[in-house]
Amino acid sequence: MSTQIAKMREDGTLKAFEDKWLKHQSAVMSTDFSSPSPKILDIYGLRGLFLISGVSMVSALLLSMIHLVREKIKMKKWKCILRRSADIQVHDLSDEESTI
Secondary structure, eight states, rough: OOHHHHHHHTTTTTHHHHHHHHHHHHHHHHHHSOOOOOOOOOTTHHHHHHHHHHHHHHHHHHHHHHHHHHHHHHHHHHHHHHHHHHHHHHHHHHHHHHHH
């Protein structure tokens, strides 16, 4: 590979390719400078991003609150069930003691 590049350099074909490619790129770049200046990003330009992130945060907050409320309700039900079973066991024990 190196020998082929060296041969192209000696022949002048490598220089011709470089001139052709670089001149083409410089012609493209010179036409880009005549185009209008790029738009500057500001808050108004990013409103879609802010809208998406805001909706995502609100929905995540609502889902977490719903989850916490459901867990709290579930814990209240279990506490009620455990109290009732404890009351029943205490009542059964007192009945057994009175019969003895």
